[in-house]
Amino acid sequence: MLTLNLDFRSDVPLTNQIVAQIQRQLASGVLKPGDQLPTVRALATTLRVNFNTVARAYRILDEAGIISTQQGRGTFILEQPPPETSTQLRREALNALARRYLEEAHRLGFSKQEALQAIAQRNETATEGHT
Amino acid sequence: MLTLNLDFRSDVPLTNQIVAQIQRQLASGVLKPGDQLPTVRALATTLRVNFNTVARAYRILDEAGIISTQQGRGTFILEQPPPETSTQLRREALNALARRYLEEAHRLGFSKQEALQAIAQRNETATEGHT
């Protein structure tokens, strides 16, 4: 069971304390990829904190690519610690994605131009906060 | 056998992912009118999802007139996917693909522009997989 220790008198915001301590437990091996973290409400209760505070900490870790929070399911440590992959690898990964996308679009009977437009028409912020 | 691919990290709800992918397989001909879909429990097991999530997806498709779910019998692709909605389905399927592609590219740290270019640079002839 995840045991954190908050210092309510510290100047460090509770949210940040939660983030830092989870990161530390991950680095020290107490938490491992695939592990499920306590629910925001459960952890909030043990920490005697509002569950939104835990939720905020979880979101920060989520946006950092460290955990995955899934509404209705729970939050989990991701398999891959933040990938500092080379630009080369990232490029290859993107190309693989692009190839698959085009193939599927073609199977649906769309041309490359139509496939391009389908993407161009999407607003950029649609990928915000992926969990 | 119907094979879907869920992304638990996406901010697209699992239910919507299931709906979109079934529409896609229908539009691409993998699924044909009269075909029986897996039972809600069977599909849920393979997708590692609660069967209510599949049931919700089936209901959406049912209400859209695409499939017919029958308690105690199963769910089937309707004989008559309203012909004019065919292009509509293809369109929605493409949009779902585009959204997913952008999300994954974004996760790799690429902008929408870079994602677009990655496709634009590919040659058109990647259309294997027709029928």
Add this chain to the structure above:
DNA sequence: TATACAATGATACAAAGATACAATTATACA
């Protein structure tokens, strides 16, 4: 003091899961 801002809390909501139920089909057996 007053105002602005950041951190936290409160409340309502949405997505997914758990459980019990109803309709249909399959099976056993007289």
Add this chain to the structure above:
DNA sequence: TGTATAATTGTATCTTTGTATCATTGTATA
């Protein structure tokens, strides 16, 4: 063949879990 019973399949409803939005609190600073 007919009927009872079990198994299968979708449905209804409530619970669990994270999200969004606004209110409150404390603190810095003009």
